Amino acid sequence: MAQVQAPEQVPAAPEPAAPASSVPSTAQVAPSKPQEALTPALVDRAASAHVPPQAAFEWPPSTRLTYTLNGYFRGPIEGGSAQVEWLRSGSRYQVHLETRLAPLLTRRITSDGELTEHGLQPRRFDAEQKVLFKAPRRWTLLFGPQRITLVDGREIDAVAGVQDEASQFVQLTWLFTTQPDKMRVGQSIEVPLVLNRRLDRWIYDVKEMQTLYLPFGEVPTYYVKPRREARGGDMTAEIWFAPTLQYLPVRIVIRQDQDTFVELTLDRPPLQAAPDGASR
Numbered sequence: 001m002a003q004v005q006a007p008e009q010v011p012a013a014p015e016p017a018a019p020a021s022s023v024p025s026t027a028q029v030a031p032s033k034p035q036e037a038l039t040p041a042l043v044d045r046a047a048s049a050h051v052p053p054q055a056a057f058e059w060p061p062s063t064r065l066t067y068t069l070n071g072y073f074r075g076p077i078e079g080g081s082a083q084v085e086w087l088r089s090g091s092r093y094q095v096h097l098e099t100r101l102a103p104l105l106t107r108r109i110t111s112d113g114e115l116t117e118h119g120l121q122p123r124r125f126d127a128e129q130k131v132l133f134k135a136p137r138r139w140t141l142l143f144g145p146q147r148i149t150l151v152d153g154r155e156i157d158a159v160a161g162v163q164d165e166a167s168q169f170v171q172l173t174w175l176f177t178t179q180p181d182k183m184r185v186g187q188s189i190e191v192p193l194v195l196n197r198r199l200d201r202w203i204y205d206v207k208e209m210q211t212l213y214l215p216f217g218e219v220p221t222y223y224v225k226p227r228r229e230a231r232g233g234d235m236t237a238e239i240w241f242a243p244t245l246q247y248l249p250v251r252i253v254i255r256q257d258q259d260t261f262v263e264l265t266l267d268r269p270p271l272q273a274a275p276d277g278a279s280r
Contacts, residue, residue, distance in 0.1 A: 065266060097109050
């Protein structure tokens with residue numbers, strides 16, 4: 001039976017960011033403007049899938065995940081692709097999620113912020129969506145220490161642990177890893193989440209353990225589902241976290257409503273940078 005491969009640690013070449021076959025050995029911070037990207041340092045990593053539990057949580061090095069995309073929108077959707085990039089340098093992070101369904105739709109969201117003792121602390125969220133025959137849409141959220149500026153310019157009070165649409169995936173990994181009693185079937189966890197025009201407290205339930213049969217082998221996962229249904233323009237994300245792959249999300253189903261959804265399925269082992277301080 002095929003063995004699942006965890007990300008492999010290997011060195012590679014300097015910036016700028018290159019395709020997976022040619023990437024640098026350490027992540028580097030771009031200029032301090034929040035909309036400017038960190039430069040990834042990613043390489044294919046292969047190791048035993050049986051990753052022992054860590055005594056303390058360590059933020060993973062810069063990581064790239066690629067997915068096939070299928071779904072349903074007025075008919076079956078096939079042949080799309082998606083990519084998630086987790087970039088970090090020091091205490092700064094960025095999360096990029098891009099989905100493509102050529103030539104109909106391209107959507108890219110980015111969270112930029114800081115790593116803290118309480119997990120991710122977003123500072124800025126940017127989104128861009130391009131739909132065939134329509135003008136591109138762009139919107140931004142700004143996260144200050146006390147106030148959050150929504151897409152329509154209104155300000156609301158910030159709350160501890162608040163996340164955006166992109167950062168929630170990594171924050172859930174942090175929460176489940178630092179609170180292992182929550183990563184059990186039947187348990188739940190709460191995340192304050194800002195989606196464009198309002199802040200709500202979302203509850204995610206750990207529904208069951210499932211083994212996924214991915215192109216590179218079998219992967220045991222925890223299936224996590226938000227308690228609320230997709231409605232009012234807010235999309236929900238069901239997530240399958242893989243403990244043998246650093247609790248990274250190997251499957252994501254994003255729903256607009258019961259009849260409209262996209263499904264992202266990991267198509268190869270993650271690409272990952274060498275950890276800080278690793279020998280070259």
